[in-house]
Amino acid sequence: MFKSVFTVGFYTLISRILGFIRDIFIASYLGSTVIADAFFVAFRIPNYFRRIFAEGAFSAAFIPIFSGLTNRSNQAKQAKIFVDHTLSILFFSIVIIAVLFHFMMPYVIRGLAPGFLDNTEAYEISLHFARIVFPYLLFVALVAMFSSITNTYNRFAFGAFAPALLNITFIGCLIFLSPLVATPGHALSYGVIIGGILQFSLMYFAIYRLGFLPRVVLPKISNNISKFLKLLFPGMLGAGAIQLNIIVGTIIASFLPTGSISHLYYADRINQLPLAIFGIAMGVALLPTLSNYIKKGLGEKKIFNIQNRSLEFAVVISLPATFGIILLAEMIIKIFFEHGEFTTIDSYYTSRALILFAIGLPAYILIKVMNPSFFAREDTKTPLYVSLICVIINIIFSLFLIKYLRETGIALATSIAAWVNVILLFIILKKRKFIKLDQKIKNNLIKILFAAIIMGLTTYLIRNLFYMFLNSDNVVIGGLFLMIVIAISITVFTSTIFMLKIYTIEEIGKYLKK
Numbered sequence: 001m002f003k004s005v006f007t008v009g010f011y012t013l014i015s016r017i018l019g020f021i022r023d024i025f026i027a028s029y030l031g032s033t034v035i036a037d038a039f040f041v042a043f044r045i046p047n048y049f050r051r052i053f054a055e056g057a058f059s060a061a062f063i064p065i066f067s068g069l070t071n072r073s074n075q076a077k078q079a080k081i082f083v084d085h086t087l088s089i090l091f092f093s094i095v096i097i098a099v100l101f102h103f104m105m106p107y108v109i110r111g112l113a114p115g116f117l118d119n120t121e122a123y124e125i126s127l128h129f130a131r132i133v134f135p136y137l138l139f140v141a142l143v144a145m146f147s148s149i150t151n152t153y154n155r156f157a158f159g160a161f162a163p164a165l166l167n168i169t170f171i172g173c174l175i176f177l178s179p180l181v182a183t184p185g186h187a188l189s190y191g192v193i194i195g196g197i198l199q200f201s202l203m204y205f206a207i208y209r210l211g212f213l214p215r216v217v218l219p220k221i222s223n224n225i226s227k228f229l230k231l232l233f234p235g236m237l238g239a240g241a242i243q244l245n246i247i248v249g250t251i252i253a254s255f256l257p258t259g260s261i262s263h264l265y266y267a268d269r270i271n272q273l274p275l276a277i278f279g280i281a282m283g284v285a286l287l288p289t290l291s292n293y294i295k296k297g298l299g300e301k302k303i304f305n306i307q308n309r310s311l312e313f314a315v316v317i318s319l320p321a322t323f324g325i326i327l328l329a330e331m332i333i334k335i336f337f338e339h340g341e342f343t344t345i346d347s348y349y350t351s352r353a354l355i356l357f358a359i360g361l362p363a364y365i366l367i368k369v370m371n372p373s374f375f376a377r378e379d380t381k382t383p384l385y386v387s388l389i390c391v392i393i394n395i396i397f398s399l400f401l402i403k404y405l406r407e408t409g410i411a412l413a414t415s416i417a418a419w420v421n422v423i424l425l426f427i428i429l430k431k432r433k434f435i436k437l438d439q440k441i442k443n444n445l446i447k448i449l450f451a452a453i454i455m456g457l458t459t460y461l462i463r464n465l466f467y468m469f470l471n472s473d474n475v476v477i478g479g480l481f482l483m484i485v486i487a488i489s490i491t492v493f494t495s496t497i498f499m500l501k502i503y504t505i506e507e508i509g510k511y512l513k514k
Contacts, residue, residue, distance in 0.1 A: 004154060004156050004285035004289075005278070005281050005282055005285045005313075007156045007157055007160065008156045008159075008160040008280075008281035008285055009160075009277050009278055009281040010160075011156075011157055011160035011161040011164070012160050012163075012277045012280065012281055013277050014161065014164055015160070015161065015163040015164035015167060016272075016273050016277055018164050018167035018168060018171070019163075019167045019269065019273075020269070020270075020273065020336070021167070021171060022167045022170045022171050022174075023266060023269050023337075024336050024337065024339075025170070025171055025174045025175075026170070026174070026184075026188070027266060027336075027337040027339070027340070027341070027342045028339050028340035028341065028342065029174050029178065029184040029340065029341070030184055030185060030262075030341060031262075031340060031341020031342045031343070031346065032258070032259030032262035032263065032341070032342065032343075032346045033258075033259075033262075033341060034119070034121055034122050034125065034258060035125060035183050035184070035185040036185070036259075036262045036341075037113075037122060037126075037258060037259070037261045037262055038116075038122050038125035038126035038129055038185060039126075039129050039185040039188055039189065040261055040262060040265045041109065041112055041113045041116070041126045041129075041130075041261065042109075042126045042127075042128075042129035042130035042132075042133055042189065043129070043133055043188075043189075043192065044112065045101075045108065045112065045130055045133070045134060046133050046134055046136040046137045046140065046192065049137050049140065049141070058141075058144045058145060058148060058232065059144070059147070059148040059151065059375075060231065060371070060372075060375035060380055061228050061229075061231035061232035061375075061380065062086065062145065062148040062228065062232075063148055063151065063152055063288050063291055063375075064231070064291045064375065064376060064378050065082065065224055065227055065228055065231075066079060066082065066083070066148070066149070066152050067152050067288060067291045067292055068291075069082060069224070070152060070153075078224070080212075081222070082222075082224045082225070082228075083149065083212060083214050084214050084215050084216075084217050085217065085219045085220060085222065085225050086145065086225065086228060087142070087145060087214040087215070087216060088215075088216050088217050088218070088219040089219045089225070089229075090141055090142065090145060091138075091142070091216055092219070094137055094138045094141050095138065097137070098134060098135055098137060098138060101134055102131060102134065105127055105130050105131055105134070106127060108130065109123060109126050109127050109130060110123075111251075112251060113126065113251065113261075114251060114255070115253075115255040115256070119258075122258075125185065129185060129186075129189045132186075132189040132190065132192070132193070133189050133192040133193065135193060135196075136192045136193055136195075136196040138196075139196030139197060139199060139200045140196060140199070142200055142203070143159075143162055143196075143199045143200055143203045146159070146203035146204065146206060146207045147159030147162070147203060149207050149210065149212060150203075150206050150207060150210065151285075151288055152288055153210060154288065155206070155210070156285065158202060158203060158205075158206035159203065159206070160281070161202070162199045162202055162203055163199070165195055165198040165199050165202060166191075166192070166195035166196070166198075166199060167195075168195075169191045169192075169194045169195035169198060170188060170191045170192075170195065172191070173187040173188060173190060173191035173194070174187055174188065174191075177190060177191070227378075231378055231380045232380075234380040234381040234384045248391065248394055248395050248398060248410075249264055249398065249407075249410040249411075249413075249414060252398050252399065252402060252410055253407050253410060256402065256406060256407055257406075259346060259349070260349075260406065260407040261407075262346070263346060263349040263350045263353055263407050264353055264407050264410060264411065266333070266337060266350045266354075267333075267350050267351075267353035267354035267357050267411060268353075268357060268411075270325070270329075270332060270333075270354050271325065271354060271357040271358055271361060274317060274318065274321040274325075274361065274365070275361065275364050275365055275368075278313075278314070278317040278318070278365060280368055282310055282313065282314060282365070282368055282369050286306070286310055286369065286372040289306060290303065290306065290307075290372055290373065290376035291375075291376045293306070293376075294376050294377060300436075304435065304436045304438070305438070307369075307373060307435055308436075308437060308438050308440070308441045309441075310369045311366065311369055311370075311437075311441060312440075312441050312444055312445075312448075312502075314362070314365045314366050314368075314369045315362065315366075315445060315448050316448055316497065316502070316503075317365065318361050318362035318364075318365040318366070319362055319448055319449065319452040320451070320452045320455050320456075320489070320490075320493045321358075321361060322358050322359070322361045322362055322452075323452050323453075323455060323456035323459065324455075324456075324459055324486065324489055325354060325355070325358035325361070326355050326358050326359075327456065327459045327460055327463060328459065328463065328482065328485065328486070329351040329352075329354040329355045329358070330347070330351040331463070331470045331471075331478070331482055332351070332354070332482065333347045333350045333351040333354065334347050334351075334470075334471065334478070335470070335475060335478035335479055335482055336475070336479070337350065339475070349406070349407060349408065352405075352408040352411075353407060353408045353410075353411040354411075356405075356408050356411035356412040356415060357411045357414065357415060358415075359412070359415040360414060360415025360416070360417075360418040360419060363415070363418035363419045363421065363422045364418050366422045367418065367421055367422055367425065370422065370425040370426065370429065371383050371425070373429055373434055373435060374425075374429075374434075377434070382425075382428060383425070386421055386424045386425055386428070387421065389420070389424065390417040390418070390420050390421045390424075391417070393413075393416065393417045393420055394413050394414055394416070394417035395413075396413075397409075397412070397413035397416050397417070398410045398413040398414075400413075401413055444502050447497075447500040447502050448497075448502060450496075450500070451493055451496035451497050451500060451502070452493065454492060454493070454496050455489050455490075455492050455493035455496070458488065458489055458492045459485065459488075459489045462484075462485050462488055462489070463485055466481045466484070466485060469481040470482060470485070
């Protein structure tokens with residue numbers, strides 16, 4: 001499983017680096033203008049569905065059933081029928097949704113950004129962009145299904161790399177298409193559709209290599225399809241509830257000064273970097289592994305061990321990342337984003353939002369690790385109920401905190417809700433005896449915290465030493481010294497990890513060879 005995590009993490013890293021470069025281009029071309037706010041609101045709609053489908057809900061419903069069919073030698077035909085009928089239900093459902101949303105889009109925009117009703121320009125532009133980008137939903141839904149098939153067979157590379165194609169398309173459209181259309185926002189909107197087509201083509205090739213050629217047929221509700229739908233809807237609502245926290249932030253931020261939505265977007269994108277590389281990678285690899293263990297009846301000891309090691313690894317990754325982002329937030333935003341249309345004031349609010357988002361980073365990653373423990377047991381309802389509670393908490397804290405912290409209060413509220421989510425999930429898992437912390441993880445959690453504090457102190461000292469260079473207006477110099485600070489910090493943390501024997505070289509070698 002850990003080898004799969006590193007595979008997914010590697011390709012996701014490529015995608016996120018490209019995404020980071022993409023956001024630098026967007027900040028330079030659009031800044032925190034009305035066009036930027038309008039595009040981010042419009043793209044939030046298909047992106048909301050993308051996160052629901054691609055990052056949990058679909059795979060949570062599909063993989064346990066498909067895995068059960070593929071583990072039985074006499075069920076190959078049933079597996080193919082299940083894939084065809086699932087594809088057909090997905091295809092027809094998305095087409096109907098796309099048509100409905102096209103005509104309902106004015107109401108969707110009003111609901112998503114009610115503050116735009118007082119800004120006719122922002123409302124009209126976001127409505128136009130939303131109608132362009134919404135068909136992307138069809139491509140991303142099919143990509144999620146194809147990725148679930150490849151993941152079941154432990155072929156993670158194609159699905160992990162697919163998002164990189166969208167980032168490449170965004171960059172290309174900003175550079176080459178912007179001069180040919182009305183605004184860079186139009187270029188990005190067309191880029192969404194082009195990227196979706198490329199992602200679909202890549203994943204269709206991936207399942208073709210596995211010998212699957214799914215067809216669109218007249219769907220029938222068999223026992224497997226019925227079970228799939230019963231798992232899918234709570235899973236979608238649960239994943240949707242988590243993403244609803246971001247939607248809530250957008251709605252509330254639309255009432256704040258122009259640029260608030262953009263500040264939250266740029267901050268969230270930086271915070272998503274470690275979450276996507278490791279958190280989502282852990283969830284993607286853990287679900288088929290746990291599903292196979294449970295279907296084969298391999299026993300609680302193996303299941304508890306893989307859960308413990310996954311939680312341990314999640315903390316090893318997230319804790320130093322949190323310390324690093326909090327200490328370097330201002331430098332990161334200034335060096336990479338403060339150019340063109342992106343001003344010093346934008347850097348100030350974005351860096352503050354980033355710091356408060358980072359407080360919840362360990363929680364976001366732990367959620368990705370804990371949810372598969374429910375999904376693998378074909379329980380998608382429990383994460384849904386927990387998520388709904390946390391949405392309410394997020395709304396209450398957001399409305400309270402914006403009075404004092406503006407848009408940064410929304411970031412803090414999101415982090416608070418994420419931590420409540422983790423605590424509730426763990427309590428439920430513990431109560432149902434689906435998880436049991438061993439002595440090794442209890443000891444290692446204290447050691448990891450100590451290593452992260454040592455790293456944080458090192459980062460703070462080096463940051464102050466290189467402060468003049470990190471505040472340079474030269475992107476190359478600033479970026480170079482920022483990379484030096486990060487490299488030294490990672491080296492200190494890794495060395496401390498090995499010194500405290502949280503991991504050993506031999507242990508890492510075993511994980512990668514298996």
